[in-house]
Amino acid sequence: MDKLPLVDLQAQYRGIKKEVDAAIQNILDTTQFIGGAALTQFEQRFAQYCGKKKSVGVSNGTSALYVALKMLGVGKGDEVITVPNTFIATSEVINELGASVKFVDVEADTALMNPELLKKAITPKTKVILPVHLYGQPCDMKAISDIATDKNVAIVEDAAQAHGARQNGKRVPVTDIGCFSFYPGKNLGAYGDAGAIVCGNEEFALKCERFVNHGRNPGEKYLHHTLGSNYRMDTLQAAVLDVKLKHLDSWTQKRRQTAKWYDGLLKGVKTITERKGNESVYHLYVIQSENRQGLLEHLHKQGIQAGVHYPVPLHMQPSYAYLGLKNGSFPVAEKLCSTCVSLPLYPELTREQVEFVAEQVMAFESSRP
Numbered sequence: 001m002d003k004l005p006l007v008d009l010q011a012q013y014r015g016i017k018k019e020v021d022a023a024i025q026n027i028l029d030t031t032q033f034i035g036g037a038a039l040t041q042f043e044q045r046f047a048q049y050c051g052k053k054k055s056v057g058v059s060n061g062t063s064a065l066y067v068a069l070k071m072l073g074v075g076k077g078d079e080v081i082t083v084p085n086t087f088i089a090t091s092e093v094i095n096e097l098g099a100s101v102k103f104v105d106v107e108a109d110t111a112l113m114n115p116e117l118l119k120k121a122i123t124p125k126t127k128v129i130l131p132v133h134l135y136g137q138p139c140d141m142k143a144i145s146d147i148a149t150d151k152n153v154a155i156v157e158d159a160a161q162a163h164g165a166r167q168n169g170k171r172v173p174v175t176d177i178g179c180f181s182f183y184p185g186k187n188l189g190a191y192g193d194a195g196a197i198v199c200g201n202e203e204f205a206l207k208c209e210r211f212v213n214h215g216r217n218p219g220e221k222y223l224h225h226t227l228g229s230n231y232r233m234d235t236l237q238a239a240v241l242d243v244k245l246k247h248l249d250s251w252t253q254k255r256r257q258t259a260k261w262y263d264g265l266l267k268g269v270k271t272i273t274e275r276k277g278n279e280s281v282y283h284l285y286v287i288q289s290e291n292r293q294g295l296l297e298h299l300h301k302q303g304i305q306a307g308v309h310y311p312v313p314l315h316m317q318p319s320y321a322y323l324g325l326k327n328g329s330f331p332v333a334e335k336l337c338s339t340c341v342s343l344p345l346y347p348e349l350t351r352e353q354v355e356f357v358a359e360q361v362m363a364f365e366s367s368r369p
């Protein structure tokens with residue numbers, strides 16, 4: 001068996017080469033590299049895809065989070081609540097805005113924000129709740145939005161890993177504002193950096209649109225209504241994403257099929273539970289092993305590339321040492337971070353390849369004392 005990567009962007013490109021090349025060529029021909037029809041078209045189509053009124057293209061997922069929080073007024077003296085088992089971009093933007101990061105632990109079976117703990121963590125300083133739809137599965141948004149409504153706090157969903165995921169039939173963002181990353185390895189990935197803020201409120205969208213483009217209204221050139229900056233999405237990226245968006249649902253179906261295969265084959269192995277009412281888009285297929293290092297080495301020897309998302313919980317990162325949080329502060333996230341392994345998962349993976357990976361995982365796990 002050839003080497004099995006964690007994700008295979010070359011296989012994906014081979015499948016859509018003609019369409020992508022034509023879309024890129026079109027941008028080269030028109031030389032409309034900033035803004036323009038291709039960007040607007042993708043923004044409209046992505047908003048429609050998510051079932052929301054507006055989508056604002058931005059330079060990456062980190063800036064999507066930054067801009068969304070900033071436009072909600074997050075700043076010094078405010079607290080934003082999120083989880084410790086995520087990519088650091090989720091919390092970094094809170095610091096960047098001068099606000100305080102507050103972590104809450106997650107649920108053991110889903111690795112997602114625990115609403116009970118969230119309820120206890122809210123204080124009068126809490127301005128925004130920032131749940132992360134980790135690995136492609138939506139958090140319990142009913143419970144989280146009930147708490148947010150009760151406490152009069154806003155929600156921004158970090159949907160960087162969850163393009164098209166559904167909860168009770170509704171795509172994310174389930175509430176009003178969601179931030180997406182189109183980092184190349186994401187389920188919907190650009191050929192470089194890109195991101196989007198998706199929302200149901202046109203006024204909020206216009207605020208974001210202005211901010212990311214020097215305070216200008218869409219289509220305007222010389223009037224700067226507010227002070228902003230440059231967090232725009234490149235038109236070339238929008239053109240690539242527009243091509244890929246047409247394939248996203250079929251890719252998601254294949255990811256879900258692959259996850260089902262793993263579920264069936266990995267008997268006795270701890271996996272992540274898909275909560276009732278959720279349709280995960282399986283950005284990652286994650287298992288847990290009590291001997292992670294051993295399992296990673298075994299898989300590596302078999303030519304299987306596995307990943308770890310994420311090995312160090314954010315409160316234990318050197319950059320957050322100032323918080324003074326010790327190991328044991330968030331036991332569920334810590335346990336997940338020390339045991340999690342992401343197995344190869346991409347739409348082009350065959351049943352035979354999945355069987356091979358599962359066999360190797362089972363062989364290692366069953367031989368473990």
Ligand SMILES: Cc1ncc(COP(=O)(O)O)c(C=O)c1O
Binds near residue numbers: 061062161181194
């Ligand atoms: C959960 C999460 N949030 C935020 C980001 C940041 O996105 P980007 O890398 O596009 O800035 C990522 C991806 O990298 C992510 O996985």
